[in-house]
Amino acid sequence: MISQEIIDFIRKDIDNRNEELFKIQNDIWNHPEVNYKEYFAHDTLTGYMEKQKGWKVTKHAYGLETAFVCEFSRNPELNPAVISFNSEFDALPGIGHSCGHNLIAISGVTAATSVANAMQKFGLSGTVKLLGTPAEEFGGGKVKMVKAGAWDSIDVSIMVHPMNRKSYSYCTSNAHSINKVEFFGKTAHAAAAPWEGINALDALVITYNAMSVLRQQLKPGDIMQCNFSDAGESANIITGYSAGTFIVRASTRGRVNKLKSCLLNCVKAGSIATGCDYKIEEQTSYDELISNEIMCELYRTYMNSVFDIGIPPLDKNNILNFGASTDQGNVSYVVPAIHGIFPVDSDVSPHNPKFAESTKTKKSHKSALEAAMGMAFTGLEVMGDDKLLANIKEAWKHDLEAKKSDA
Ligand SMILES: [Zn+2]
Ligand SMILES: [Zn+2]
Structure with missing residues (x-):
């Protein structure tokens, strides 16, 4: 576990920026954009990142108008580990942010910036990247980004997704x-x-x-x-x-x-x-999502101990296969990855207009920021422990190997 001091610092840091972060995700909610047309979201998120100390921001990255990458590095010669977070931000035609990607956007930004702020405060070494990944719903933004090498120099990928009143650390997709x-x-x-x-x-x-x-x-x-x-x-x-x-x-x-x-x-x-x-x-x-069990367990432990979320332990009854597909699956084929699930207060599943109503509330925002803290704690622990990172990579290779015989 990372120290209580770091945990307390990150909670306070995010709390201090809460209103600002809420405004960003609500602005994105109010400007729903689909499939490689997410110009407002791209400019809003990169605009915020450009104001953060020590970050290098690349807009329109990987040959895609609405993709971006932001990097913060401190003494990489002492610690070559590179962790990454994803921000999705595309909406659905006619039914706005009914998949809650406005919340995914803010969770990635929050996790990445709070890790960087902790690195500066506590003198930690390593590199953190935030990837802005467009067109998850229809266009396979991450598929194109994988092909363009976006995760080539990255060790792990961490992201979360909202769901109606569900919390999971481990999930799979088709x-x-x-x-x-x-x-x-x-x-x-x-x-x-x-x-x-x-x-x-x-x-x-x-x-x-x-x-x-x-x-x-x-x-x-x-x-x-x-x-x-x-x-x-x-x-x-x-x-x-x-x-x-x-x-x-x-x-x-x-x-x-x-x-x-x-x-x-x-x-x-x-x-x-x-x-x-x-x-x-x-x-x-x-590709199907290959969740890395070691990172899922770290995320679950932090979420349960810091927020008392009560994510059940990993076993065959507590794996969410959400039936649909996500391009985070393609990322999980090139680096160890997780795709945690955090709850929003909704009776209905994503891709329903009623779900969109739930993704703009203060309650859902709070839930997204808690998930962001779980991402940050998990990322910091992985970044600071080379043996742990080696084990994660070993487990990932084993998972990939097992997939080869699965047809
Ligand atoms: Zn969706
Ligand atoms: Zn989604």
Whole structure:
């Protein structure tokens, strides 16, 4: 455990900045922005970080307009450890901050700045980074950032997410792959000369039907979803072009790859039966979240001892698999990571407009700041103990290895 003195300092430091931090997350709540259009959030968060002592702020990082990275370093030659926190900030179309990413934004900023303030106050060495990660909901911001090397020089990644009245240290998510499927046929008069056409709507329907019968043979937890986005303009025209989105989801990357090959066969069936050409384009793909048990246990211990949150110990009954997918999964494939869950006062789950109402309250803000303190304490302990960090990395390698046989 880090010392009580450091814990008390961080609590006081965050308490002193409480109103300022509340204003930032409420401003972001009042300006909901989606999928790589989070300009207000980007400018608000980096504006705050630029005012903090000793931080180097890089806006529009990794080739993404709304991504950013901030770094604070003290005697890295004495301690090469680099810990990192994430701030998400994108909203959902039409229903605002109904996933509470305004709270995730402020938790990352708070954790990172309080760690840096403690490092200055107590003369601690190491490096802390804050990554501003856009487009979690639809665009795979972290997937692009992983590819751009954002976590290459980082040892661990720490973030949290709000949920309706739930607290967890350990959670998992599904891997997924979102694919645009297109069929290219030939338009013709549907009554006068249908034999001159090649029916792309039929190809899409056959693909859908093939996928539907396949569902019976899937394993529990495998999910195949689809919609038709282009299915022809008029019933009296043979459809020359059709398109749809097909999503496959499963508990592991390996299993998702297996389902993708099944989907490809369904698409080929549609193509062969009708004579259409096809194109499949993967739009985004998230890996499942591999939570690092050692860091989860640190976070749980701090949250329970400092705030009496009562997060239950890790066992098979206390793992939250939130069914959906998160691009923090892709981060967890490149560095040891955690994705803690903190509660907001809501009867409904995220992605519901009523949940958005709960993410702007003082009570939810308090909960987000407590989670931020848990992140900060966990990060500081990892940064200050090279043996602990080595154990975390060893456990992570072991987890990754175990995934390889999981399909
Ligand atoms: Zn969401
Ligand atoms: Zn979310």
